[in-house]
Amino acid sequence: MKISIGLPNLVRDVRPEVLPEWARRAEAAGFFSLSAGGRLAFPGVMDTVTLAAAAGATSTIGLISNVLVAPVWPPVLLAKEIAGIQGVSSGRLTLGLGVGGRQEDFVVEGAGPRGLGKRMDEALEVFRDFWAGRPVEGSEYAGVPGGRVEIPLLFGGTAPAALNRMAKWGKGYIAGTVPVSMAASWFDGARQAWTEAGREDHQYLVGTAYFALGDVEKGRANVYDYYSSLGPEVAGLTAGAVAGGTGAVRDVIKQYEDLGIDELFFNAPTDDPDEVELLAEAVR
Template identity: 40%
Template sequence: MEIGLGLPVSDPARLPEWAGRAEAAGFATLALLDRLAYDNPEPLVVLAALAGATTRIRLQTEVLLAPLRGTALLAKQVATLDRLCGGRFTLGVGVGGRDDDHAAAGVPIERRGALMDAMLTDLRSIWNGMPYPRTPVGPAPATPGGPPILIGGFAPAALARVARFGDGFLCAAPLQWAGDLVGTVREQWAAAGRAGRPRLVCQINAAAGSAESVEHARRAVAAYYAFTGRPGWGDPVTDPIRLADTVAAYRDLGADELVLYCYGDDPAQVELLAEAVL
């Protein structure tokens, strides 16, 4: 099982430092979340910058709120990023569930599923050089047919998209819920006649370092998930032994990759987390 690193969003200017340290430490992927009505950097812009700051590590959105974007422009942005990083990009997408994000984009939240279905079909068509609607939209991505697409979500419709449109499943659910979601995705994949099995990428929140750094991460996680109304939701794993046990549990689940999301802004966490799990 590979281990990726989810980047914090509080200080975009330091993310090239995070990226260089993560690549040197041996992490497999750099991942970045997406929101619109929130104080976070735009992920495709940041990952384009990190493409130039790294040479090996993969770059991944986790997840990009695809229905908030126009199809042709998103296809062009993704293909450009895939070219910049030499085919190291993975597009993780989801529909999103926040009213404020959809209102800011002017996209009716009740249409997000239909928009996503149409977009996933059209993106592949554009990346394969088909006209959209009358002329092709370039550049062609470095990866033939476009980068791998991972689909995140919890609802039945979101899970069904993995077999219909995706290359894998992004599972952000807690471990106690993940098994049922993963089982459903794998059953639908087989029922659709897809070869092999879907790539499974899971994620947890983690923090390391000084008590001050860990507390900063806890506060940042609590602020990000305050909309759920669930105190403690997403609380980061901070104990090295518990973290190692959690990694082992996801390996037993059959995850191909586990992404450790950092909400604390101290990049020294990179080496501390690597020491604990790599």
């Protein structure tokens, strides 16, 4: 199982200037990939901006959006944005996608929080054609440099429609940042959908966990803050699952290894770059 690290772009009032440094340190420490979460209605840095900054600050480490909420974007605009990040990163980007669920994130006129699955399916058709260099309505002057680009897709979500979408379009599945016991059932659902779709190729499975090795209480408070819009029960459950300390981090790794997944991201709920080296030491 590969160990990766999430960029802290969605810590409240994150210092944007630390994100490139965080990315450089993560690459130097030997993590497999970097990820960036996606939300609009939160005082953080956009996932696309974060991933582009990380691409410019590094040269070999993988990049994943975990996950980008596609229906908040006009499809052609997002297709162009992602193609650009893939280009400047020399092909290191994997696009993790979800439909979202927080109504406040849907701020673009004409793209409200309704009909999300239908819009996602339509967007995927646009992405496929746009990245292949085929004509797409509204993209006459917005093509991809070089004519085409390859973007591997991962999907999050637990609804049957989300899992079926993953099995049709994706190379695998990303579970949300939840306790391991909950993630286990989500991976089971993803595996079942993959099998039922007749997929015989390898399904790439990705887990996500929070960690805090410096200021643990601040980390838990920041996680609670981020999830507070979903209610105290969800916020408390997620904050309580933060791996606080080396032993807890190693326990989480063991639990996810037992689930047989391919890659595990540890997300830091503070923007202190020293967390990178602390995590690298904990996972050795």
